[in-house]
Amino acid sequence: MKAYTDLEQSKKLAEILPIESADMFYDQYGVIRNGKPKERYSDYHQLPVWSLAALLGVLPIVYINNKKEICGPLHIDITDSETPFVLWYVNPLHKGSIVELKTKEYDNMIDACVEMVEKIHVLNLL
Numbered sequence: 001m002k003a004y005t006d007l008e009q010s011k012k013l014a015e016i017l018p019i020e021s022a023d024m025f026y027d028q029y030g031v032i033r034n035g036k037p038k039e040r041y042s043d044y045h046q047l048p049v050w051s052l053a054a055l056l057g058v059l060p061i062v063y064i065n066n067k068k069e070i071c072g073p074l075h076i077d078i079t080d081s082e083t084p085f086v087l088w089y090v091n092p093l094h095k096g097s098i099v100e101l102k103t104k105e106y107d108n109m110i111d112a113c114v115e116m117v118e119k120i121h122v123l124n125l126l
Helices: 007-014 052-058 109-122
Strands: 024-026 032-034 047-049 074-078 085-091 098-102
Touching: 007 047, 007 109, 052 109, 085 109, 098 109
Parallel strands: none
Antiparallel strands: 024 032, 024 047, 074 085, 085 098
């Protein structure tokens, strides 16, 4: 089970999220250390790393779409398949609660959360 963001995900998220939201960091040797990074990183020097709990902590429970409608709550779908993890938000104002924002299916929650953070960031909702 993947427990935290990998190197590429960490680099990408470091450009999107506040470093204070990370709960670990890669040191200059590429070793993951517990604790919050204390400064902006350069190469591997305190590159932020996010655990599942930290990623879920930055995702909004609900958000307001471009029609000023509240969408949510955030759903975590765990299915019995090869790629069981999906995150999604619904718009309950529409008949049948239309899915507004959804990730692809992944074999771990970290990858699903990273995709959702990226989607929410593109919509300027973080």
